[in-house]
Amino acid sequence: MRQRLLRPLGAVTVMAILGFLLLPAIVVTLAAFNGRAILSFPPESWSWRWFAKALAYEDFRAGFRNGLIVTAWASALALVVGAAFAFVLDRYQFRFKRTLETVLLSPLVIAHFTIGLGFLILAAQLGVARGYAVVIACHVMLVLPFVVRSVYISLRNLDPRLELAAASLGAPPARVLVTVTLPLLLPGLVSGWLFAAILSFNEFTASLFVTVQRTQTLPVAMYNYVREYADPSMAAISVIYIVATAALLTFATVFLGLGKVLNVEQAH
Amino acid sequence: MSPTRLAVELLMTSRPFLRVFVSPAALCALGLTAALAAVLQYSLRAFVPGALEPGGFTFANFAALAKPLYARVFLDTVWICFVTAFVSLIVGYPLAYALVRVRSAAIKAAILVIAVTPLFLGEVVRTYSWIVVLGTNGFINAMLLKLGLVAQPVQLLFTRFGVVAALVHVTLPVMVIMLAAALAHVDRDCERAAASLGAGPVRTFISVTLPLSMPGIVAGVTTAFAWTFSAFATPQLIGGGQVNMVSNLVYQLGFASFNFPFAASLSVAGLALTFVVLALVRAAARPLEKIGPH
Numbered sequence: 078m079r080q081r082l083l084r085p086l087g088a089v090t091v092m093a094i095l096g097f098l099l100l101p102a103i104v105v106t107l108a109a110f111n112g113r114a115i116l117s118f119p120p121e122s123w124s125w126r127w128f129a130k131a132l133a134y135e136d137f138r139a140g141f142r143n144g145l146i147v148t149a150w151a152s153a154l155a156l157v158v159g160a161a162f163a164f165v166l167d168r169y170q171f172r173f174k175r176t177l178e179t180v181l182l183s184p185l186v187i188a189h190f191t192i193g194l195g196f197l198i199l200a201a202q203l204g205v206a207r208g209y210a211v212v213i214a215c216h217v218m219l220v221l222p223f224v225v226r227s228v229y230i231s232l233r234n235l236d237p238r239l240e241l242a243a244a245s246l247g248a249p250p251a252r253v254l255v256t257v258t259l260p261l262l263l264p265g266l267v268s269g270w271l272f273a274a275i276l277s278f279n280e281f282t283a284s285l286f287v288t289v290q291r292t293q294t295l296p297v298a299m300y301n302y303v304r305e306y307a308d309p310s311m312a313a314i315s316v317i318y319i320v321a322t323a324a325l326l327t328f329a330t331v332f333l334g335l336g337k338v339l340n341v342e343q344a345h
Numbered sequence: 346m347s348p349t350r351l352a353v354e355l356l357m358t359s360r361p362f363l364r365v366f367v368s369p370a371a372l373c374a375l376g377l378t379a380a381l382a383a384v385l386q387y388s389l390r391a392f393v394p395g396a397l398e399p400g401g402f403t404f405a406n407f408a409a410l411a412k413p414l415y416a417r418v419f420l421d422t423v424w425i426c427f428v429t430a431f432v433s434l435i436v437g438y439p440l441a442y443a444l445v446r447v448r449s450a451a452i453k454a455a456i457l458v459i460a461v462t463p464l465f466l467g468e469v470v471r472t473y474s475w476i477v478v479l480g481t482n483g484f485i486n487a488m489l490l491k492l493g494l495v496a497q498p499v500q501l502l503f504t505r506f507g508v509v510a511a512l513v514h515v516t517l518p519v520m521v522i523m524l525a526a527a528l529a530h531v532d533r534d535c536e537r538a539a540a541s542l543g544a545g546p547v548r549t550f551i552s553v554t555l556p557l558s559m560p561g562i563v564a565g566v567t568t569a570f571a572w573t574f575s576a577f578a579t580p581q582l583i584g585g586g587q588v589n590m591v592s593n594l595v596y597q598l599g600f601a602s603f604n605f606p607f608a609a610s611l612s613v614a615g616l617a618l619t620f621v622v623l624a625l626v627r628a629a630a631r632p633l634e635k636i637g638p639h
Contacts, residue, residue, distance in 0.1 A: 083546055091443040094436055095459050098517065101474030102462075104484040108477045116477065118487035158373055161366035169360050171367065180374040185568065186619060187381075188575035190592045191612040194599065195380030198387050198609070218377045250361035272465075279467025282577040282592070286599075296469045300578060303473055312477060315470045322465050323458060330454045341444060341457070341525035 102319050109312035116309070127313035137314060140298030144278050146209060147294055151216035152274040158217070159224030159273075160266055164258075166225070167232040182222045192218060193286030200287070207289050215287050219280060220273040227272060230340050231265025264333045271329055275322060387609035399606045406610035415594070415611070422574065422590045423618070425505065429512040430569035433520045434562065436513065441524035441561075464518035468578040475511040475583060476502065503585040511579045516569040523568060527561020528554070563630040567623045574619055591615045 104118075112122030131137060165171065166178060184192060196215040200207055235258070243257045244250075259266075281296040288297055303311055329335040336342045388407070391400030409415065444456045463471060478484045479501040486498040501507045531554055539549040577592040584593070591611060599608040 087439065087443070090439045091456075094440045095456070097436070098459055098463060098514065100484075101471065101478055101514065104478045105474040107484075116480070116482045118484050158369040161362075162370035165363055165366045165370075169363055171360075171363060177367070177370060177374055180377060181370060184377070186571040186623065188571070188592065188612070188615060188619070190575065190577055190595050191384060191616055192377075192380065194595065194605075194608060194612055195377075195384045197599075198383040198605065199380045202383055214376060215380075218373060218380075221373060254362070275465045279465060279470070281468045282575065285577070285596070296467050299469045299473070303469070303476075303582060311473050315473055318466060318470045319462070323462050326458050326462055326465065327454075330458055335461070336453070336457055339457075339461075339522050339526070341441075341522060341529050 105312050105315045105319070108309050109316045111309050111312075114308045127309040128317075130308075131310040131313040131317075134302075134310060136293070136298040136302065137295065140293055140295035143209075143288075143292055144294040144296075147212050147216055147292075148274050148278040150209070150213045151220060151277040152270055154213070155217045155220045155224050155273045155277075156266065156270045159221050159269060160228045160262075163225045163228035163232060167229055181225065184219050185222045189219065189280070189282035190286065193283030196283070197286045207287065207292070209292055212284065212287050212292055212294070215283050216277045216280060219283060220276045223272040223276060224269040227269035227339075228262065228265045230337075231262050234337065235261050264337075268329055268333045268335060271325065271333075275325060279318075279322075384609045384612050387606050388613045389610075390606045392604045392606045406607050407614070409607065410610065410614055418589050418591060418594055419614070419618070421588070422615075423622070425509060425512070425580075425588075425590065426570045426573040426622075429509055429516055429573045430566045432509065433513045433516040433569050434524075434566055437517050437520035437524055437565065440517075441521045441528055444521065444525045445528040460521045461518050463514055468515070468576065471515060472511060472578045472582050475507070475514065475579075479507045479510070479583065502583060503587040505584075505588050507583050508580055508588045511583050512573050512576055515576060515579065516572050519572060520565040520569050523565040524558065524561045527558045527564070531557045559630060563627060567626050570622055570626070571619055574615065 107118065107120060108116055109127055110123050110125070111117065111120040111127075112124040113120075162177075162181065166174070193215060196211055197207075200211045205211060239261065240253050240257050243253045248256070278294075279296055280294070281300065284294050284297050285300065288294060293301075299311060299314065326335065334342075387399060389402050389404065391403045391405065393400045410419075440456065440460060444453060444460065447453050447456065476483070480486070481498045481500075481502065483501070485501060486495075489495045489499065535553050535557065536549050539553045540546075544552065574590075575592065576590070577596065580588055580590040581593050581596075584590070595608045595611050595615075598604045598611065
C-alpha cells in the first residue's frame with residue numbers, strides 16, 4: 078500500500094525538479110523567437126531576426142574566434158598534462174604525490190575570481206603582456222581537475238590483465254602504453270578533453286579578469302552585451318549555446334558512457 | 346589489492362615514464378602556486394591611489410575588512426552559500442536517487458543530460474536565462490498576471506530569492522553527480538537485509554541508504570558551497586547591486602577603483618573562509634558518517 082503511494086510521488090517529485098532545471102532553457106527559447114524587442118509571454122509574434130542579429134554582431138563573432146583559440150590550446154594542453162598526471166597518480170608512489178594532487182585539484186574549490194586575479198597580478202609582476210598566453214595558462218589550471226578525474230576513473234576501470242598480457246609477450250613499456258593502455262583509455266580521454274573544451278569555452282569569471290578587448294572570449298562579450306542592451310539577441314545566442322551543449326553531452330552519454338566517466342553507474 | 350594489480354605494480358617497479366609524466370603537472374602546480382602567492386603578496390601591500398604599482402608592506406587591508414560594510418558582505422555571502430548548498434542538497438537528492446535507481450536506460454540518459462547540461466552552459470547564459478524568467482516582464486510574472494494571481498508584477502529580480510534560485514540551478518548538477526556517485530556504490534544487499542527484517546521503504550531509506558550515502562552528501566555540500574562562493578555573474582546581474590557577494594566586491598575594487606591590494610586581501614580572506622567552512626562541514630559530518638556500517 079505504502080509502496081504504491083511512494084512510487085508516483087517520487088516520479089512527480091523528480092519531474093518537478095527536471096522542470097526546474099529545464100525552465101530557463103524553455104523560457105529563453107520562447108524569448109529568442111519573440112518578434113518584438115520587448116519581452117512578452119507568450120510572444121505576440123514570432124521571428125528569426127534575433128538569431129540573424131546575434132550572428133552578425135561583431136563582438137560576438139570576435140569573441141567566438143578568440144574563444145576557439147583559447148579553448149583549442151587550453152583543452153589540448155590540459156588533456157596531455159592531465160592524462161599523464163592521472164597515469165602516475167594511478168600507478169606510482171612518488172615524493173610529493175599528495176601535495177601535487179592537492180594543488181592541481183584545488184581549482185575545484187578555489188573561487189574563479191581569485192585564480193583570475195592571481196594570473197592578472199602574476200602577469201603584471203612578470204611584465205608579461207596580457208595576451209592569449211595568460212588566458213590559456215589560466216584556463217588550463219581551471220579545467221585540469223576535470224581531465225585528471227575522468228582519465229583517473231577510466232584507469233581504475235581498466236583491466237590490468239590486458240597490459241600484463243602484452244608485457245609478458247615481450248612488449249616494452251612504451252609499446253604497451255601506445256598499443257594497449259591508450260586505446261583502452263580512449264573514452265576517458267575523449268570525455269576528459271570534451272569536458273575541458275566545453276568548460277574552457279564557457280568559462281567566464283576568471284576570463285573577465287585576464288582578458289583584454291583583443292582577447293575577449295564569447296562569455297565576456299555576452300556579459301558586456303547583457304549589461305548594455307536588453308533585446309533578445311542574447312536569448313538567441315543562449316539558445317544556440319544550449320542546443321550545442323546538450324547535443325555534445327547527449328553524444329558523450331550515448332557514445333562514451335558519460336555515466337561511467339562520472340562514476341554514477343550502479344556498481345551491480 | 347588483487348593479485349593481478351599487484352603483478353602490474355611489480356612489473357612497473359622500474360616506473361617507466363614517471364619523470365616525463367610528472368614534470369608538466371609539476372610545472373602547472375608551480376604556475377598555480379605562483380598565481381596564488383601573487384594574490385597573497387598583493388594583499389599585504391599598501392594601495393597607492395592613481396598608481397598601479399602597490400606600495401610597501403602593511404596589514405591595513407586586513408584591518409579594513411572588519412569595517413561593517415565589508416563584514417556585512419562576507420556574512421551575506423556565507424548565508425547565501427549555505428542556503429544554496431542546503432536547498433540544492435534537498436532538491437538534488439531525489440534526482441540523484443532516480444538517476445541511479447531508474448531501470449530504463451533511456452530515462453537514465455535523459456535525466457543525466459538534463460541534470461548535467463547547466464554545469465557546462467557557463468554562468469552568463471544561465472544567468473541571462475534566469476533574468477528572462479524572473480524579470481518584471483519575465484515569464485513568471487507574465488504567468489502570474491495572466492492567471493490573475495497578482496495585480497502588479499512581483500519583484501523577483503534584485504532579490505535574494507532570485508539570486509538563490511539561480512545559484513541552486515548552478516550547483517544542482519555537481520550536487521547530483523556527487524550524490525549519484527555515492528548512491529551508486531551503496532550495497533543494495535544492505536537495503537534488502539533491512540527490508541527482509543521488516544523495515545518499510547521509508548525506514549530502510551532513513552536507516553540504511555541515507556547514512557551510506559553520507560560521503561556524497563559531504564562532498565556535494567562542500568563543493569556547492571565553494572562554487573556558490575565563486576559565482577560572480579549571477580549575484581552581479583540578478584542581484585543588481587541589491588545583493589552583493591564577495592566576488593562582486595573584488596571585481597569592483599579591482600576594476601572600478603584599481604585598488605588591487607584590497608581586492609587581493611578580500612580574495613585571501615574569502616579563500617581562508619572557504620577552507621574553514623569546508624573543514625567544519627567535514628568535521629560536523631564525521632559523527633554522522635559513523636552511523637553507517639563502515
